[in-house]
Amino acid sequence: MNFNNISFPHPVLGVTNDFSSEIKMVEANDISINPKTHSYEIKVKYIFGDEELKQIVQQGQAEFICEATCSSTLYREIIRSDKPKIKFEIPRKKVKGKVEFICLLVAKQNFESYSNENFHSDYNDFTFDIEQGEVLAYFGDFYFNADIKYEKLKAVSSFMEIVPNEELTYTYVDLKKNKIEIQLPLETYELYQSDFICQEVKFTPIFHSSIVLNALLTALYNFNEHKDYLWAKVIDYRLKNEKQFKDVNFDEKENIPEIAQMLLGNPFKRLLEGLNVIVESENEE
Secondary structure, X not given: OOHHHOOOOOOOEOOOOOEOOOEEOOOHHHEEEEEOOOEEEEEEEOEEOOHHHHHHHHOOOEEEEEEEEXXXXXXXXXXXXXXXXXXXXXXXXXXXXXXXXXXXXXXXXXXXXXXOOOEOHHHOOOOXXXXXXXXXXXXXXXXXXXOOOHHHOOOHHHOEEEEEEOOOOOOEEEOXXXXXXXXXXXXXXXXXXXXXXXXXXXXXXHHHHHHHHHHHHHHHHOHHHHOOOHHHHHHHHHHHXXXXXXXXXXXXXXXXHHHHHHHOOOHHHHXXXXXXXXXXXXHHO
């Protein structure tokens, strides 16, 4: 929900330019999503600089809330805290697909003649009667997808798999599945599945810098047409939440080869390091 498109009967910190004081919208560094066996542990940190609102909190007139909703299961919960840090757990069985969160500071009780020296000048000499539950500050929103296995998020297997297809003569990349499917002709797949190849850890960098990288490039160049597939949601989450992508513009096509290599942990470097290990081990023998 974009609160900048909502009209409030009083100034709200974090909405348009209602205040001159600073507030930080929640971002990756302020959010922790920790998957557990039966639940997701969520931690959120609220950062703002308005001293008068801080005093209102200290006086017990306002509290921080995080509202969690899942439209797929109709799950909804409001978590409250008197401190600018909230920690709670959501049972895995109660959510599916997209789980959304809104972070707010709200009035804990009614209070009269609310004013703030950091109001925009348009509100000079105005006071407001605040009722319990009304929004005083908006810290932004975030979401995660409960269908994503976050504990394995950086593993290639979280968004890609290699499968056989006996009808093929050449390898095909299928993007219309939950995972990117690298479909190999049956004879090629049987070679890949042999213990001497796919079970050999030393060959992993070779696969990542060749078969896997080529399939990932195909997926990234066709990303916008497949955003509703789970593999795209996994990649989208990583792009928006990992620090290494902070200054990379995904909309620029020329950045896609770099992004693909970042997602795979620098596969060409690992390839050369892996080949060096193989050569050294043979020399020792």
